[in-house]
Amino acid sequence: MTNRIIPTLLRTQVVTAAVLAPCMGQGLGGKKLTNRLDGASGPGSVPALLHRNAKKFASAPAYREKEYGIWQSWTWAQTEEEIEALALGLLSLGINEGDFVAVIGRNRPRLYWSMVAAQMVGAIPVPLYQDANAEEMAYVLGHCGARFVIAGDQEQVDKVIEVQDQLPEFERIVYLDPRGMRKYDHAKLDQYMELQDIGRSKRAELGAELEARQAKLTYDSTCVMLYTSGTTGKPKGVVLSNRNVIETSKTSAEFDHLSQSDDILAYLPMAWVGDFIFSVGQAMWTGFCTNCPESADTMHTDLREIGPTYYFAPPRVFETQLTNVMIRMEDAGRFKKKLFDYFMAHARKVGPALLDGKSVGIWDRIKYAMGELAIYGPLKNTLGFSRVRVGYTAGEAIGPEIFDFYRSLGINLKQLYGQTEATVFITAQPDGQVRSDTVGVACPGVELKIAENGEVFYRSPGVFVEYYKNADSTAGTKDAEGWVATGDAGFIEEATGHLRIIDRAKDVGQMASGALFAPKYVENKLKFFPNILEVVVFGNQREECTAFINIDLTAVGNWAERNNIGYASYQELARHPQVMDTIQAHVEEVNRSVAQDEMLSGCQIHRFVVLHKELDADDGELTRTRKVRRRIIEEKYADIIAALYDGSSSVSTVTEVTYEDGRKGAIKATLEVRAAQVQPVAQKMAAE
Amino acid sequence: MRVTDMTTEYTTADGRRIGGTVMEMKNITLRFGGVEAIKNISFDIREGEIRAIIGPNGAGKSSMLNVISGFYVPQDGEVWYKGAPRPPMKPFEVAQQGIARTFQNIALFEGMSVLDNVMTGRLTHMKTGLFAQSIWKGKAEQEETENREVAERIIDFLEIQAIRKTPVARLPYGLKKRVELARALAAEPTILLLDEPMAGMNVEEKEDMSRFILDVNDEFGTTIALIEHDMGVVMDLSDRVVVMDYGKKIGDGTPDEVRNNQDVIDAYLGVSHD
Numbered sequence: 001m002t003n004r005i006i007p008t009l010l011r012t013q014v015v016t017a018a019v020l021a022p023c024m025g026q027g028l029g030g031k032k033l034t035n036r037l038d039g040a041s042g043p044g045s046v047p048a049l050l051h052r053n054a055k056k057f058a059s060a061p062a063y064r065e066k067e068y069g070i071w072q073s074w075t076w077a078q079t080e081e082e083i084e085a086l087a088l089g090l091l092s093l094g095i096n097e098g099d100f101v102a103v104i105g106r107n108r109p110r111l112y113w114s115m116v117a118a119q120m121v122g123a124i125p126v127p128l129y130q131d132a133n134a135e136e137m138a139y140v141l142g143h144c145g146a147r148f149v150i151a152g153d154q155e156q157v158d159k160v161i162e163v164q165d166q167l168p169e170f171e172r173i174v175y176l177d178p179r180g181m182r183k184y185d186h187a188k189l190d191q192y193m194e195l196q197d198i199g200r201s202k203r204a205e206l207g208a209e210l211e212a213r214q215a216k217l218t219y220d221s222t223c224v225m226l227y228t229s230g231t232t233g234k235p236k237g238v239v240l241s242n243r244n245v246i247e248t249s250k251t252s253a254e255f256d257h258l259s260q261s262d263d264i265l266a267y268l269p270m271a272w273v274g275d276f277i278f279s280v281g282q283a284m285w286t287g288f289c290t291n292c293p294e295s296a297d298t299m300h301t302d303l304r305e306i307g308p309t310y311y312f313a314p315p316r317v318f319e320t321q322l323t324n325v326m327i328r329m330e331d332a333g334r335f336k337k338k339l340f341d342y343f344m345a346h347a348r349k350v351g352p353a354l355l356d357g358k359s360v361g362i363w364d365r366i367k368y369a370m371g372e373l374a375i376y377g378p379l380k381n382t383l384g385f386s387r388v389r390v391g392y393t394a395g396e397a398i399g400p401e402i403f404d405f406y407r408s409l410g411i412n413l414k415q416l417y418g419q420t421e422a423t424v425f426i427t428a429q430p431d432g433q434v435r436s437d438t439v440g441v442a443c444p445g446v447e448l449k450i451a452e453n454g455e456v457f458y459r460s461p462g463v464f465v466e467y468y469k470n471a472d473s474t475a476g477t478k479d480a481e482g483w484v485a486t487g488d489a490g491f492i493e494e495a496t497g498h499l500r501i502i503d504r505a506k507d508v509g510q511m512a513s514g515a516l517f518a519p520k521y522v523e524n525k526l527k528f529f530p531n532i533l534e535v536v537v538f539g540n541q542r543e544e545c546t547a548f549i550n551i552d553l554t555a556v557g558n559w560a561e562r563n564n565i566g567y568a569s570y571q572e573l574a575r576h577p578q579v580m581d582t583i584q585a586h587v588e589e590v591n592r593s594v595a596q597d598e599m600l601s602g603c604q605i606h607r608f609v610v611l612h613k614e615l616d617a618d619d620g621e622l623t624r625t626r627k628v629r630r631r632i633i634e635e636k637y638a639d640i641i642a643a644l645y646d647g648s649s650s651v652s653t654v655t656e657v658t659y660e661d662g663r664k665g666a667i668k669a670t671l672e673v674r675a676a677q678v679q680p681v682a683q684k685m686a687a688e
Numbered sequence: 689m690r691v692t693d694m695t696t697e698y699t700t701a702d703g704r705r706i707g708g709t710v711m712e713m714k715n716i717t718l719r720f721g722g723v724e725a726i727k728n729i730s731f732d733i734r735e736g737e738i739r740a741i742i743g744p745n746g747a748g749k750s751s752m753l754n755v756i757s758g759f760y761v762p763q764d765g766e767v768w769y770k771g772a773p774r775p776p777m778k779p780f781e782v783a784q785q786g787i788a789r790t791f792q793n794i795a796l797f798e799g800m801s802v803l804d805n806v807m808t809g810r811l812t813h814m815k816t817g818l819f820a821q822s823i824w825k826g827k828a829e830q831e832e833t834e835n836r837e838v839a840e841r842i843i844d845f846l847e848i849q850a851i852r853k854t855p856v857a858r859l860p861y862g863l864k865k866r867v868e869l870a871r872a873l874a875a876e877p878t879i880l881l882l883d884e885p886m887a888g889m890n891v892e893e894k895e896d897m898s899r900f901i902l903d904v905n906d907e908f909g910t911t912i913a914l915i916e917h918d919m920g921v922v923m924d925l926s927d928r929v930v931v932m933d934y935g936k937k938i939g940d941g942t943p944d945e946v947r948n949n950q951d952v953i954d955a956y957l958g959v960s961h962d
């Protein structure tokens with residue numbers, strides 16, 4: 001790491017998109033759609049884009065879903081008809097303009113359609129996290145006052161029914177999967193397809209009303225409301241206008257040359273802004289095909305079958321896949337293993353350079369081509385990445401080894417940085433300028449600014465309208481000139497203009513000695529080890545840093561199996577002395593690396609424990625997007641933290657856990673507290 | 689002993705229609721040499737209901753299920769099926785009559801994929817012969833497509849899509865049980881016999897399995913007879929329960945009736961038999 005972080009952080013920088021966006025204004029995969037469709041002169045809403053696609057790409061596939069073992073597909077023309085039928089159905093239920101329609105379920109074409117149908121009738125779709133429990137759901141439904149809920153299946157319907165008494169505005173549920181629903185009292189329930197049939201039968205009666213409502217949609221009417229995952233406090237409803245969604249979809253599609261012939265796999269939570277932009281925004285803008293997996297468990301099989309050309313995954317997914325590949329290679333025959341190691345070493349040497357179009361010697365090229373035949377091609381095929389033209393990862397830092405592994409195979413994996421309030425895109429890496437330690441340059445139309453405390457600010461056409469019913473938060477996040485605080489601390493590299501993020505601004509603190517405390521920086525370094533799943537580092541206002549560690553059960557379990565180490569549970573494996581030794585070695589290696597950095601060398605981990613349970617969203621320790629909730633963890637495990645600082649060698653604790661079905665239980669454990677070697681602070685090195 | 693009225697059709701509290709008697713055991717006695725496994729037992733199974741047979745270990749539950757499935761032929765008594773006494777028949781003939789079952793210790797084809805295993809459940813519905821099947825043209829191909837569709841709907845229903853192509857040998861126990869249920873369902877049976885569907889499962893797997901059993905009954909209207917010794921599960925699932933102990937029937941009725949039956953309480957809490 002450099003020791004330039006702080007000097008750079010302290011300077012206020014304004015970098016405009018004109019400087020940083022060489023890719024701006026490029027064509028749309030050869031299709032000239034741009035000018036005709038901006039808000040002022042053309043279709044300025046998502047439903048309007050749908051009608052355009054239904055004419056323009058009538059018989060091209062718009063949505064696919066694997067069901068009953070077969071990929072079922074709908075063309076754009078069919079999609080338009082289905083969505084209109086549902087919109088008419090909703091009208092027949094008496095939906096008003098401005099009503100909120102909650103959408104809950106796994107990624108399915110019909111649920112995406114329901115969001116567009118809601119927009120058609122002037123209502124506002126609010127997608128919810130499908131794994132949210134009933135109380136979490138009640139908060140969101142109550143906050144927006146949803147009148148209608150469109151639910152994927154019985155499980156979601158049950159949750160809504162459970163909390164309906166707390167929801168005065170709630171009126172009806174439309175459910176998709178009829179399974180198990182026959183016995184329910186249907187006074188407040190409609191089946192999705194039946195509602196569509198009602199809509200179709202009333203076309204003559206309600207068609208004009210539907211037309212009128214669509215005509216009223218403008219570039220500034222609300223397109224969707226998305227709730228933030230609530231890393232701190234209650235979730236906030238982020239209101240995005242058609243302008244936000246369409247402008248962002250347009251510029252980002254141009255940035256990566258997305259076109260109608262692309263394919264994506266929609267498998268990330270529908271409530272997440274990224275999924276909305278990919279599967280609705282960009283899909284509607286470019287007309288590409290959105291493919292929905294059969295179930296969450298079949299995602300990898302479906303990925304392989306579809307072979308998307310445009311793919312997004314959080315680092316965790318790439319990590320898991322790499323871990324699986326490595327585990328399977330461990331079990332492979334000796335010849336295969338040798339071949340794999342030989343060609344992967346070569347790929348790491350020249351693969352990224354080839355991908356960036358840099359000059360590579362002819363012999364290296366031939367060797368790489370042989371590797372493509374023997375290893376890279378088949379491996380990409382197995383992973384489902386054969387056709388990936390543009391791949392993105394975001395949300396967390398990705399380990400350099402993981403990132404380079406995929407890039408060396410010839411997969412154009414890049415990083416982007418964004419948030420709900422920006423309609424995803426703040427920065428992204430242009431082709432040819434990809435590195436694992438930056439998040440790229442400002443996206444077209446985005447301006448960046450670094451505040452004095454290091455916090456990153458941006459301004460763009462994608463900037464959200466407001467937090468629904470929360471003017472205070474809106475004012476606290478977005479200033480009068482439209483600058484939005486990201487809450488992340490970072491700096492812009494002077495040489496390249498790339499943005500680098502170091503941590504959440506509020507998590508960056510000070511140690512008792514005055515040294516900078518950036519927990520995420522250390523946590524990420526530790527999480528790059530396949531054996532480590534999750535880390536929480538403590539040390540704000542304290543003398544030294546300590547850490548909680550979760551082992552990765554897949555990786556460590558496989559290691560245990562190969563070494564004939566028996567274990568019955570996560571807890572038992574986590575406390576195994578050899579596992580503790582391995583983790584200690586990892587911690588010490590990270591300490592050595594952290595010590596290299598003058599500013600952050602105070603963040604070395606002095607003592608740590610391997611936790612007796614995995615941190616889990618059901619216990620409130622992680623958000624639904626799997627981000628660590630520090631404050632809750634600090635309160636819940638206060639006894640363990642105390643032991644980390646009082647010098648004891650072990651600590652006994654009882655922890656309450658919530659099972660998937662909502663029941664509670666308790667885990668008792670005695671944890672060993674280990675001390676790790678720390679390096680002397682590297683001040684001398686920096687002085688030289 | 690009070691027995692629920694058996695003469696007329698009725699609708700349960702949750703809206704399922706229970707029809708007339710579809711199968712009836714009349715004074716069944718089964719002996720293995722000198723051991724009387726089943727002693728003069730009579731009960732009936734009605735269309736659309738979930739009928740449980742419970743009892744402590746060694747009570748004769750599995751023997752009873754084997755009598756129903758035609759695997760054992762009782763020395764005394766008759767099995768009436770769809771209003772007529774059933775002559776002794778081979779198990780495959782019973783299967784052809786619309787009775788499918790799962791086994792206490794899983795009997796799947798371990799080397800075959802889940803899909804292939806489920807397809808074997810369709811065997812009784814396939815009409816083309818060996819020759820047509822091996823050439824696989826015209827009728828055989830069409831038949832395969834139709835049967836595959838039924839199999840896929842069941843795979844979807846039981847949420848085992850992710851393991852469709854996985855060899856059964858590689859699956860954990862709980863999933864194998866579900867695959868067995870899928871295979872039995874693929875036969876589209878009139879009566880589904882489940883032999884300890886929840887044995888060896890953890891709480892979560894038990895809950896899943898219970899939900900699937902209820903859904904099968906609700907969705908396909910399949911009559912289900914199941915053996916189980918987890919009392920809690922049985923009481924929640926079934927419409928009527930037969931309780932056996934030492935080969936004798938000691939109780940028969942709705943879960944509530946059975947729960948309050950003194951003989952049943954004794955059998956479960958362990959009163960000395962003398």
